[in-house]
């Protein structure tokens with residue numbers, strides 16, 4: 419059973435894992451094209467580093483097994499979809515399936531339902547969001563859902579937002595993890611109390627949504643020169659919910675740590691990319707909580723990265739160490755670097771670290787990249803599921 423504190427770090431940990439996997443997934447199929455692009459266009463990371471990153475994701479992927487039943491590895495609900503926006507809820511819901519959930523539900527306005535149903539037979543679409551009994555209708559399904567993704571394509575209609583407010587209340591009452599994105603964040607900016615202190619909430623604002631939310635909650639503009647501190651402060655002001663500020667570098671905080679994930683994703687800036695992330699995150703947060711502290715060693719060690727740079731002081735909060743005490747590391751992977759973040763003062767008992775991508779030390783050959791691809795395709799330890807997701 420994950421403790422509340424553990425849930426907070428597990429949720430933050432899952433957020434980074436989701437960003438890493440979404441970054442990989444955003445390249446689109448097939449994986450060898452991903453590797454070709456990853457290892458040719460950008461300062462490539464050594465094959466070992468890519469392996470470490472994927473291992474982080476594998477840590478929480480439940481193994482495929484013939485003894486499981488349908489839905490056991492994830493039943494995700496997306497709350498969103500209105501007259502104007504039908505793509506966003508589709509992108510979020512299908513991403514949950516692509517990452518590895520077994521079932522994906524969409525609770526949307528009646529006008530959006532036939533459209534979303536037409537996109538895919540894999541989605542279970544409930545045209546209830548604009549119904550007077552929307553909360554009751556959604557509540558019937560909550561006991562069968564592991565996580566909710568609230569907001570993709572929701573729109574800003576007051577009646578819809580009121581119904582979503584009721585669904586969020588009912589979800590919290592059942593301790594269901596919620597990822598809040600897009601116009602779900604519009605609702606939270608109007609009523610921050612809705613998720614205040616709910617440690618199983620993950621907010622995924624883009625640049626605009628973050629500044630709106632920051633302004634609404636902290637009653638003033640964010641300090642654009644201190645993005646880490648802004649994310650930390652917003653998380654703390656909302657009672658240490660996990661905040662993922664999306665951008666060129668994704669900045670995450672659970673009010674105690676600040677992590678920066680600069681794993682490079684797609685260079686496109688098209689609509690829908692945030693929806694892919696929120697749907698992926700819905701599954702991964704559930705998996706991180708399901709995996710529990712022994713698998714993620716208190717949650718943060720899903721991020722416990724073998725850190726590069728003998729001279730770099732760093733520390734990773736893990737159960738084994740019991741603290742955030744800085745220690746020198748041995749050079750293993752230049753891929754991700756965790757180092758104290760000078761701009762942001764740790765909250766009491768917390769620590770603030772920056773997880774920075776580290777430029778590669780030597781470009782690998784493409785055949786090395788392909789051998790990782792081969793390894794992934796036939797890795798029976800769960801990589802297979804990730805592989806499917808990246809098809």
Ligand SMILES: NC(=O)C1=CN([C@@H]2O[C@H](COP(=O)(O)OP(=O)(O)OC[C@H]3O[C@@H](n4cnc5c(N)ncnc54)[C@H](O)[C@@H]3O)[C@@H](O)[C@H]2O)[C@@H](O)CC1
Nearest residue numbers: 503504505506569570571572573600601625626627689690
């Ligand atoms: N195909 C679909 O159905 C899509 C629906 N979407 C939905 O559309 C609704 C509104 O989302 P939006 O993302 O448009 O609204 P936002 O409030 O996020 O963005 C408003 C505008 O700000 C601009 N903007 C975004 N990031 C910026 C940055 N870093 N710097 C400066 N300007 C920036 C964009 O041009 C955008 O139109 C949401 O419910 C969302 O889920 C979007 O997800 C896009 C795809």
Ligand SMILES: Nc1ncnc2c1ncn2[C@@H]1O[C@H](COP(=O)(O)OP(=O)(O)OP(=O)(O)O)[C@@H](O)[C@H]1O
Nearest residue numbers: 624625664665666668683688689690691692693695
């Ligand atoms: N300037 C950028 N450079 C590189 N990656 C970026 C940049 N901005 C965002 N990203 C990445 O793209 C993903 C989606 O972020 P984005 O800001 O597009 O979300 P969004 O606006 O909510 O998208 P959507 O259109 O789905 O609502 C994030 O994982 C983020 O890491």
Ligand SMILES: [Mg+2]
Nearest residue numbers: 600624692693
């Ligand atoms: Mg968005």
